[in-house]
Amino acid sequence: MLRLVPVLKDYIWGGHKFESMYHRYNDGKKISESWEVSVHPDGPSGTSAGETLATYLNDHPDAVDAQGNPLPVLIKFIDAAQNLSVQVHPDDEYARRVEGDNGKTEMWYIVQADEGAGIYCGFKNAVRREDFAKMVEDGSVESCLNFIPVHAGDCYLIEAGTVHAIGAGCVICEIQQSSNVTYRVYDYRRLGADGKPRQLHVAKALDVINFSAFEDHTNSSPLITTQSGKERLLTECKYFCCRELLLDGTYESKNDDSFTAVVVLEGEGTICNEKFTAGDSFFISRGETLSLQGKAKIILTNKPEWKEISK
DSSP, X not given: OEEEEOEEEOOTTOBSHHHHHHOOOOTTSOBOEEEEEOOOTTSOXXXXXXXXXXXXXXXXXXXXXXXXXXXXXXXXXXXEXXXXXXXXXXXXXXXXXXXXXXXXXXXXXXXXXXXXXXXEEEESSOOOHXXXXXXXXXXXXXXXXXXXXXXXXXXXXXXXXXXXXEOTTEEEEEEEESOOOOEEEEOTTOBOTTSSBOOOOHHHHHHHOOOSBOOOOOOOOOOEEETTEEEEEEEEOSSOEEEEEEEEEEEEEEOSSSOEEEEEEEEEEEETTEEEETTOEEEEOTTSEEEEEEEEEEEEEEOOSSSOOOO
């Protein structure tokens, strides 16, 4: 079991909620994102042993799965004090060919939401490529987007190609492919820290956008009561499987086929006989037993059972 050390990111739209929520401090600067579980070169998370998670997995190639696949996920906390840009992520084929990185399908779990907060997710109705390009030019992009009010505990799968934006007032736990490819489509004519408009990537975005009306494929299940508390499937896609555990007692699971990433949203207890509290994150290697005790809200992430991860 590895206790992970997050990488903090300061972007223009971030806030300071993680100082009180998870006792994270960034020398007075915003914490827009806290990369909890990451081997991506743009922000590999550390471990309590002093090495990076990437180094550990390089030295233990069977820690993710028996096939020696790379870690398929990057898990982060996001504090949106302002709206994030309207953006889109490419699929694997386009991202690997054009960017030398993975594509990006992601899941958003709403940790907190201010009153009236929401997300933009896909189009209300099917849009023609040329019509959307005009909306980008004249600043009317938001008019065609599907706005969804959100509350704590809501969950959405955002598939590659879906135009989206996190709205102001949302704190999110994001489980995504291990990728850092984002194409900004529209940024509210906002200026960056340098006083200039932030870079957009409209041409590439138009190449990868799904212009159909949004369809929600999250497929979360209801909570079921177990000996450990309550549990539900949040989502499963070909890159990751995510579950919510409302721990109330003892939970134990043997990682026979997959790693498990453990992210604690609320509460406290012990994990493999070590204390945890809200905001802590851990990596449990394949073959190890995950043992939890306490009262907490936790997200468990591992590889999906129904499809092998492609390298």
